Amino acid sequence: MSDAIKHECGIALIRLRKPLTYYQEKYGSALYGLNKLYLMMEKQVNRGQDGAGIATIKLDIEPGNRYISRHRSTSSRAVNEIFEYVLGKFAEVHRKDPELMNDVQWLKENVSFLGEVLMGHLRYGTHGKNSIENCHPFLRQNNWMTRNLVVAGNFNMTNVDELLLQLYELGQHPKERADTVTVLEKIGHFLDDENQKLFDHFKKKGHSNIAISHLIADHLDVANILTRSAKTWDGGYTIAGMMGHGDAFVMRDPNGIRPAFKYIDDEVIVVASERPAIQTAFNVPMEDIDEVSPGHALIIKKDGSYTETMFREPAKRASCSFERIYFSRGSDTDIYRERKQLGKLVIPDILESVNNDIKNTVFSFIPNTAEVAFYGMVEGIHDHIRDFQKDQLLKNKNISSAELDELFSLKPRVEKIAIKDAKLRTFITQDSDRNDLVNHVYDVTYGVIKPGIDNLVVVDDSIVRGTTLKQSIIRILDRLGPKKIIIVSSAPQIRYPDCYGIDMSRMGEFVAFQAAVSLLKKSGREYIIHEVYDKCREQAHLPKEEVKNYVKEIYAPFTYDEISQEVARIVTPTGINAEVEVIYQTLENLHAACPDHTGDWYFSGDYPTPGGNKVVSRAFMNFVEGRNQRAYA
Structure with a gap:
C-alpha cells in the first residue's frame, strides 16, 4: 500500500492440554x-x-506463589524484546545449574512465565495512544x-459512551474513556457477580471457604458471563481472555x-x-484449522475440556474484506488466490485504458503488498493474449511464417519499476526540504520505458489518501517518460x-471523498454538503438503531468513473508530462473475488x-466543522 494505514491487532492463545513434563x-x-x-506472534507481526x-x-500453584505473569513492550522490536x-x-x-532445566516442577515453581495457558497480543496505536x-x-x-481476569483483543466498539454509562449505572467509576477499559470492566463485573453467586x-451447602474456591473454579459459567457482558456491544471484535484459575x-x-482461527488436538488448543x-x-x-463461529465463544475449562458456545445471536456475516x-499476510491459501483474482478482474478496464496496445505497455506494481494482485493481473494479460492469438489464427488460416512470428512475439512486458528504499528520516524542518525527501522514498528502474511511446500500468492494493502518489510515486514514474501512467487499485474507492x-x-x-x-x-x-450536514445534526442524539447514513448522498450525483477521474486530477502533481489515469476495482468484482468476506462498509x-451509521454521521460533521478527530472513542 502506498498510503500506510495502521494494521488491525493480532492475538495468539495457546492452552497446553498435557502436563508440562509431557512436552x-x-x-x-x-x-x-x-x-x-x-x-x-512473529508470524503475525504484520498486524502491529x-x-x-x-x-x-500457571495451573494449580500453591498459595503465596505467583501464577500470573505479564510483560509488555512498545519497542520497535517489541516481540523480540x-x-x-x-x-x-x-x-x-541454565548458566547457574544446567540440570535444573530438566526439572520441570522446579522451573514451574521458581521461574515466571512457565504456564499452561499463554496469551500474546500485537497492537497498533491509534491517534498517538x-x-x-x-x-x-x-x-x-x-x-x-477465580476473579482475576486477563484480556487482549482485536476490537473496536462504536458505542463506548453507552457502555461507560452502563458501567456507571452498575456502580463502577471507569478510569478511562476507552473501549478496552469498558470491555475489561464489563466482563470483570459479571465475573465478580458469577463468583459471588457461586x-x-x-x-449455604456448608462448604468451607477453601473448598468453595475450588468449587467455583469447577463450576464457573464462562458462557453466561460473556453473554451478559456482550449484550449491548456494538463493534467488531475478537477478544481473548484468561481467568486466574485457568x-x-x-x-x-x-x-x-474480526478474524479468529482455531486448531485443536489432544496436546493443544x-x-x-x-x-x-x-x-x-x-x-x-x-x-x-477452522474459524471460531461469529457470535460464539470458544471456552476452555481449567481441565482442558472445551466447548464453542453462542453468546450472541449471529447476524449477517460481514467479515472484513480489507483483511x-x-x-x-498473503501466505494464506485462500487470501493468495483472492488477491490474484482481484488483479485479474481489473484487466478489461486496463485494456480499455491502453486501447489494447499491449505491445507498448509496461506492467508493474507498487511494492510490496500489491505484489500478489500484480501476479493475477499478469496472468489475466497472458489469458487475454492467448485468446487474441487463438482468435487471429482461427480468422486467418493462411497466416505466413513472418506473421506467426509477429503474433507469437506478443507477451506482457513485466518490469519491477518502483523500488522502495529504506525510510528516510525527515529531520529537516523546512517543508520544501522535507517534501523533497519524501519524493525519494521510492526509486525507479531506468531504461525499460520507451519515452513518449509506452504506457505504464502500476497496480496498488488500495488508495486511501493518495498522498504518497502525489508527493512521490507519480513524480518518480514520470521521470521515465511514459506516455500515460495508469494507477490501478485492486480495492474499490474508500469512501467511508x-x-x-x-x-x-x-x-x-x-x-x-x-x-x-x-x-x-x-x-x-x-x-x-450543507443538506447532508443538517440531516446528520438532526439525528445526532438519536439512538444508534435509528441513525441513517446520509453521507451516501455526497457521492450520489456522480458515476464511479467520474469520481476516479477527479481522484486522478487530485493526485497528479503539477509539472507532470504523462497523462495520469486512476482505475479502481468495482464493488461487484470485490465480492466476486472474496465471496465469503462481504464486509465492505468502507x-x-x-x-x-x-453504531457504524452513527460513526459515519459524526465523522462527516467533524469534517464540516473542521474537527481533526476520529468519530469514536
Whole structure:
C-alpha cells in the first residue's frame, strides 16, 4: 500500500492440554508453549508494530506463589524484546545449574512465565495512544484466583459512551474513556457477580471457604458471563481472555468482522488472528484449522475440556474484506488466490485504458503488498493474449511464417519499476526540504520505458489518501517518460470511515471523498454538503438503531468513473508530462473475488452494526466543522 494505514491487532492463545513434563519428554523442552507463542506472534507481526504483550497462567500453584505473569513492550522490536526478557530468565537458570532445566516442577515453581495457558497480543496505536498502559493484555487483579481476569483483543466498539454509562449505572467509576477499559470492566463485573453467586450457593451447602474456591473454579459459567457482558456491544471484535484459575476463552463478534482461527488436538488448543501462523507454528494442514463461529465463544475449562458456545445471536456475516486485500499476510491459501483474482478482474478496464496496445505497455506494481494482485493481473494479460492469438489464427488460416512470428512475439512486458528504499528520516524542518525527501522514498528502474511511446500500468492494493502518489510515486514514474501512467487499485474507492479496528477514521483524508466534494463544488451543488450536514445534526442524539447514513448522498450525483477521474486530477502533481489515469476495482468484482468476506462498509457505506451509521454521521460533521478527530472513542 502506498498510503500506510495502521494494521488491525493480532492475538495468539495457546492452552497446553498435557502436563508440562509431557512436552519436556516429547519435544525436549518445558518451554514448548513459550516457543510456540513466540513463533505465532512473529508470524503475525504484520498486524502491529507499535507494541506487544504476553501473559501466562500457571495451573494449580500453591498459595503465596505467583501464577500470573505479564510483560509488555512498545519497542520497535517489541516481540523480540519481550521474549528476550522472558527466555533470559531460563538462560540464567541454565548458566547457574544446567540440570535444573530438566526439572520441570522446579522451573514451574521458581521461574515466571512457565504456564499452561499463554496469551500474546500485537497492537497498533491509534491517534498517538502508544504508551505501555495502552498495550494489551490488560489485567484485572484480585486475591480470589477465580476473579482475576486477563484480556487482549482485536476490537473496536462504536458505542463506548453507552457502555461507560452502563458501567456507571452498575456502580463502577471507569478510569478511562476507552473501549478496552469498558470491555475489561464489563466482563470483570459479571465475573465478580458469577463468583459471588457461586460462593453464596456453596456456602449455604456448608462448604468451607477453601473448598468453595475450588468449587467455583469447577463450576464457573464462562458462557453466561460473556453473554451478559456482550449484550449491548456494538463493534467488531475478537477478544481473548484468561481467568486466574485457568479457564480461558476467545469470543468473536456476531458479524464475524474480526478474524479468529482455531486448531485443536489432544496436546493443544490454539487460536490466532491468521491461519498461516497456526500452520507454521504447529506444522498442521489448513484443513485442520477452522474459524471460531461469529457470535460464539470458544471456552476452555481449567481441565482442558472445551466447548464453542453462542453468546450472541449471529447476524449477517460481514467479515472484513480489507483483511483479504491488505492486512492479513498473503501466505494464506485462500487470501493468495483472492488477491490474484482481484488483479485479474481489473484487466478489461486496463485494456480499455491502453486501447489494447499491449505491445507498448509496461506492467508493474507498487511494492510490496500489491505484489500478489500484480501476479493475477499478469496472468489475466497472458489469458487475454492467448485468446487474441487463438482468435487471429482461427480468422486467418493462411497466416505466413513472418506473421506467426509477429503474433507469437506478443507477451506482457513485466518490469519491477518502483523500488522502495529504506525510510528516510525527515529531520529537516523546512517543508520544501522535507517534501523533497519524501519524493525519494521510492526509486525507479531506468531504461525499460520507451519515452513518449509506452504506457505504464502500476497496480496498488488500495488508495486511501493518495498522498504518497502525489508527493512521490507519480513524480518518480514520470521521470521515465511514459506516455500515460495508469494507477490501478485492486480495492474499490474508500469512501467511508472504518469504526471496527482499522485506523481510517477521518473522512477528509479519503481522496475519494475529496474528489466527491470537489465535484459538488465545481458543479454548483455545494448545497448538498450543507443538506447532508443538517440531516446528520438532526439525528445526532438519536439512538444508534435509528441513525441513517446520509453521507451516501455526497457521492450520489456522480458515476464511479467520474469520481476516479477527479481522484486522478487530485493526485497528479503539477509539472507532470504523462497523462495520469486512476482505475479502481468495482464493488461487484470485490465480492466476486472474496465471496465469503462481504464486509465492505468502507467502500459501500453499508455498516453491519447500527453504531457504524452513527460513526459515519459524526465523522462527516467533524469534517464540516473542521474537527481533526476520529468519530469514536
